[in-house]
Amino acid sequence: MLTLENATVEDIPLILEFIRELAEYEKAAEQALATAEDLRRDGFTGQPKFRVLIARWEGAPAGFALYFYHYSTWMGRPTLFLEDLFVRSQFRGHGIGKRLLAHLAKIAVAEGSGRFEWQVLNWNRPAIEFYQSLGAKVMNEWLTMRLTGPSLKALALRAEDA
Numbered sequence: 001m002l003t004l005e006n007a008t009v010e011d012i013p014l015i016l017e018f019i020r021e022l023a024e025y026e027k028a029a030e031q032a033l034a035t036a037e038d039l040r041r042d043g044f045t046g047q048p049k050f051r052v053l054i055a056r057w058e059g060a061p062a063g064f065a066l067y068f069y070h071y072s073t074w075m076g077r078p079t080l081f082l083e084d085l086f087v088r089s090q091f092r093g094h095g096i097g098k099r100l101l102a103h104l105a106k107i108a109v110a111e112g113s114g115r116f117e118w119q120v121l122n123w124n125r126p127a128i129e130f131y132q133s134l135g136a137k138v139m140n141e142w143l144t145m146r147l148t149g150p151s152l153k154a155l156a157l158r159a160e161d162a
Contacts, residue, residue: 002096004103007052007064009044012036015052018064022086026121050083053103055096063087065100069113077114080104085118101134119144 007015016036023032042049055063066084071077082104087096108116120127128138147155 001058002062002094002099003056003059004099005054005056007043007054009040011052011054012039012044014054014061015039015064015066018061018086019066019084021088022084025086053100055087055091055100057091057094057096060091061088062091062094063096063100065104067104069111072114075114077112079115079117080108080111080113082116082118097130098134 013036016034016039019034020029020032023029043052050066050068053065053067054061055065063086064084065082065086067080067082069078070081072079082101085097085100087100105116118131120131122128132138
């Protein structure tokens with residue numbers, strides 16, 4: 001009933017649908033600005049900056065996981081970082097999210113990752129409890145920092161002044 005497959009360039013429109021549906025679910029639809037060209041450029045040419053798994057339930061697109069790697073200097077190993085995990089509401093309760101996470105864990109182990117990490121919104125209690133049931137630990141001591149827009153550009157200009 002459930003199949004997981006690596007996304008191809010032909011899946012870009014579907015990936016965009018999933019991204020927009022996730023943004024809607026997270027009450028941030030206006031922040032989903034990615035375009036098909038962005039995904040093509042960064043995920044399906046040269047050295048891809050991310051990978052995507054597509055979950056299909058009885059052939060119907062049910063969810064996705066978009067992930068990439070960063071490096072843990074302390075562990076001396078890569079970290080598989082899950083950027084987005086989303087299962088459409090009509091497909092929830094079939095274990096699709098758990099299977100996506102387990103498949104990503106398998107990839108992380110096979111590729112020598114020392115960690116598998118992701119973020120979850122603090123208001124998303126069902127997701128937090130689900131992740132904890134799989135053995136994930138909430139890292140309360142770490143805060144995400146972000147620069148975007150004018151702040152990012154202003155700091156970049158400081159590099160030119162140095």
